[in-house]
Amino acid sequence: MRELEERYLAYINEKIAEHDNLHKQYKADDRKDEANLEKIKINIYEIFKTLFINDIKQLQGKNLENIKDINMYGGYLLRFDTIPVNWKKSLSMAKEHGDIVKQVIEECKLAVANELKEKFLEMFNELGREIND
Amino acid sequence: MTEDKAIKLFKCLSDKSRLQILKSLVNEDMYVELLAQRLGLTPSTISFHLKKLEDAGAVTSRKEQYYNIYSINEDIFKSTILDIIKEESPEADLQKQREEEYRRRVIENFFEYGKLKNIPSQRKKRLIVLNEIAKAFEPGREYTEREVNLIIADFHDDFCTIRREMVCEGILTRENSIYRLVEN
Secondary structure, eight states, X not given: OHHHHHHHHHHHHHHHHHHHHHHXXXXXXXXXXXXXXXXXXXXXXXXXXXXXXXXXXXXXXXXXXXXXXXXXXXXXXXXXXXXXXXXXXXXXXXXXXXXHHHHHHHHHHHHHHHHHHHHHHHHHHHHHHXXXX | OOHHHHHHHHHHHSOHHHHHHHHHHHHSOEEHHHHHHHHTOOHHHHHHHHHHHHHTTSEEEEEETTEEEEEEOHHHHHSOHHHHHHOOOOHHHHHHHHHHXXXXXXXXXXXXXXXXXXXXXXXXXXXXXXXXXXXXXXXXXXXXXXXXXXXXXXXXXXHHHHHHHHHHTXXXXXXXXXXXXXXX
C-alpha cells in the first residue's frame, strides 16, 4: 500500500501544480477573484496533503504490502467528515442569506474535499484489484 | 457618487471577467446561464461576479418567471471619471464617512448574518457592537430582564455579559429590574 500513498500524493501534487498554473494565468489576465478561488482550492489540497502525510506516518514500520483493509486509512477518511463540517454550515448559512460570493467559495472548498475523498477510494480499490489479480 | 462608492466601483471594474460581463450586458439584458454560455465561465463564477457588480451598483436585476435577468445600470456609467474626481466633500463629511466606514467594517467583522461571532475586547469596537444590538430595542419601551435577555440572545449566547455591558456603557438604564433604552 506504499504505492497507494505515493500515487495519491503524486495526484495531490499534480492538482496543486495545475491550480497554481491557473492561479498565475488568471492573475496575469486581470481576473483577480477567479485567481483567488484557485488559491483557495490550492489551500484545501495543501491541508489534506499535510493531514495525509501526518496520518500515514502513524502507519510507518508496519508491513502494508498485502493489506487490503480500508480501515487502515480510517483516520484519514474521517477527516473528510470532520474538516468540512464548518464549510457545510457556512454554505447553508450563505444560501439562506443569498450570499452568493460566500456560497461559491464554500462550494469550491467542499468540491475539492469531495474530489480528494473519491480519488482516494478509487485508487484504493484499483490497487486492491491489482493485488488480487 | 461618494468617494467610497467610486472606489468600490473602480475596484469592481478592474477585473477582466467582470468587464466581459458588462460588455455582454451593454448589448442586451441576460440571465446567468446565458452569460455563462457566452463567456465560457461556470454559472457559479458568473453569479459570483454579478453579485459584486450589483453591490457596486454597476448592474441591476429583476425576476422574470424562473430567471433573474441582469441589466447594466446605465446611470452609473453616464457620469464621467472627471465628474467623480471633481466632486468635493467637506472635511466634516469626510470625517463622518470615515467613521461610518469604520463602524461598517467592525459590524461586518463581528456579525455574520445578524449573529454576533464574538464580543470585541477593544472598547471602541465593543461600543459599536453594543449600539448595533441596541437597535433591536424600542425607544421609550420598558423591558423586564427576561425580555432583555431574549432580545440579546438572538445575537449571542452570552446575554448576561452583553446586558451588563449595555448598562455600564449607558446604552440601557436599569431601575427596579426594569430596563429602558437610553435615547440619544
